[in-house]
Amino acid sequence: MSERDFKKAAVIGWPLTHTLSPVIHNHWMAKYGISGCYEKRPVAPDSIGDALAAMKAEGLVGFNITVPHKEAIIPHLDKLAPLARLMGAVNTVKIEPDGKTTGFNTDGIGLMANLQQNLPSWPKDRPAMVIGAGGAARAAALGLLNENLPFVVITNRTREKAEVIAKEIGRGRMVVVDWKERNDVALTAGLIVNTTVLGMHGNDPLELDISKCAKDTVVYDIVYQPLVTPLLKDAEAHGLRTVTGLGMLVYQAAAAFKVWFDIMPEYDDELRERLEAVFR
Ligand code: ATR
Numbered sequence: 001m002s003e004r005d006f007k008k009a010a011v012i013g014w015p016l017t018h019t020l021s022p023v024i025h026n027h028w029m030a031k032y033g034i035s036g037c038y039e040k041r042p043v044a045p046d047s048i049g050d051a052l053a054a055m056k057a058e059g060l061v062g063f064n065i066t067v068p069h070k071e072a073i074i075p076h077l078d079k080l081a082p083l084a085r086l087m088g089a090v091n092t093v094k095i096e097p098d099g100k101t102t103g104f105n106t107d108g109i110g111l112m113a114n115l116q117q118n119l120p121s122w123p124k125d126r127p128a129m130v131i132g133a134g135g136a137a138r139a140a141a142l143g144l145l146n147e148n149l150p151f152v153v154i155t156n157r158t159r160e161k162a163e164v165i166a167k168e169i170g171r172g173r174m175v176v177v178d179w180k181e182r183n184d185v186a187l188t189a190g191l192i193v194n195t196t197v198l199g200m201h202g203n204d205p206l207e208l209d210i211s212k213c214a215k216d217t218v219v220y221d222i223v224y225q226p227l228v229t230p231l232l233k234d235a236e237a238h239g240l241r242t243v244t245g246l247g248m249l250v251y252q253a254a255a256a257f258k259v260w261f262d263i264m265p266e267y268d269d270e271l272r273e274r275l276e277a278v279f280r
Contacts, residue, residue, distance in 0.1 A: 007036030008058060009260060012043040012051060013066035021064055023274055024253045028265040036061075045072065052076050055095065061260045062094040064253075070135060077103045086142060086169060089135050092256040104259055108139035110252025112146075115191075115220060117251070117267070118243050122218045123190030127175075129153045131182065131206065132195035133161035136222055140193050142169055151175055153189065155182045156196075183209040190214075194221045199229035206231050211238055222248055227279045246275060 007029070011021045025038035041063075043051040048069055055063060065073050070089040074080065077093065079102040084090045090103035115122060128144045130137050133156035144152045152170075155177045156162040166174040177185050186192055186208055198206035200223045208231060210219060219235035224245035232242045250267050258264045 005035060007034055007261070008060045009036070009038045009062055009064075010041045010055065010060060011038070011064040011066060012041050012048075012069060014042055014044050014068060016040050016042040016066070019066065020249060020275060020278065021253060023278070024250060024271065025257060027271050027274065028254075028257055028263075031268070032261070032263050032265065034261060043069065045069070048072055049076055052101070056099045056101075059097075060095055062092065062256075064256055065091050065093065074103060077101045079103070081105070083108060083142070087135065087138055089138075091252065092259055094259050104256070105139070106252040106255035106259070107136065107248075108143040109255045110248045110250070111136070111140050111193075111222065112143035113251035113254070114245075114247035115218075115243055118247060119218055119241055122241075123216050124149055126188060126190035126214075127151050127153050127185075128191040128193065129155065129182075129185050129189040130193050130195060131208070132156055133158065133165055134195065136195035137162075138165050138169065140195050140222075141165055141174060144191075144193075145169065145171060145173055149173075149190075153177050153185050155179055155185065186210055186217075187212055189217065191218045191220065194219075194223065194229075194231055197223065199223045199231050201225050205229070210235055210240060213238070213240060215239055216241070218243065221245055224249060225279075227276075246279075250275070 022038050029036050073090050078100045081104045084103045084105040087105040092104040092106050094102045127150050130140045152174045154162045157179050162176045166176050197203050218241045220243040221229045221232050222245040223229050235242050254265050
């Protein structure tokens with residue numbers, strides 16, 4: 001086999017302690033008969049340029065980018081796909097055989113695909129509520145604005161950051177609400193998406209009163225460590241439908257795999273089993 005037939009991809013981040021991306025992509029490479037490997041590469045913030053040059057020289061097909069490099073990579077790339085430009089962040093890079101690089105952002109696609117696959121009947125007759133104003137909130141807002149919803153509400157501890165998102169991508173269909181008013185908004189929302197780090201292992205839980213929400217309300221937490229966050233436990237206890245964040249990770253990876261290999265891979269039972277085993 002020539003070196004070219006062996007396809008290499010990677011994920012870069014710092015520190016890159018635990019990432020499930022290698023499990024996902026190596027599963028799909030084997031499943032679709034692609035000879036190659038996907039590995040993790042810790043890259044310190046001042047080494048992005050060198051790391052990119054090394055990956056080009058080694059002939060990688062591309063790579064994923066996680067914190068804290070999603071924005072810092074941009075000046076090093078030749079081109080940006082439209083969604084990456086709107087997001088101001090890149091999570092996937094394709095390297096052409098001639099070394100030219102294009103940045104993509106598949107986070108929003110992953111977030112919406114996870115919702116669509118798990119609960120295609122999520123309510124669209126009421127506003128959706130996005131909690132947080134980081135990159136994931138922007139991805140959620142972009143995805144939700146493409147749905148036929150009355151409008152999208154965004155709330156964040158630091159209100160100004162939510163205002164920037166509404167102004168930059170809201171197209172007049174995003175409403176910013178004060179952090180202390182979030183419980184009132186939850187009452188009327190059809191979908192509630194937590195994009196903050198609250199509820200993640202080691203952090204405080206997100207305090208949100210969902211006890212009076214309509215019974216068809218969907219609560220979606222993009223935090224997946226733990227798989228079932230305190231918010232989702234509370235929602236389940238009140239009979240609400242929930243979506244965990246693990247699927248978002250898988251579907252954003254699927255969109256990246258498509259960019260590199262032109263195959264849309266399946267979230268099959270074997271992969272589900274492997275990933276869920278990590279959390280047991
Ligand atoms: P990412 O880009 O991965 O989405 P981020 O930019 O670090 O992540 O954003 C983290 C989000 O969690 C922000 O919305 C942050 O709120 P601020 O903008 O006010 O910082 C939110 N967050 C973090 N800790 C929080 C806390 N203790 N209470 C409320 N929100 C919190």
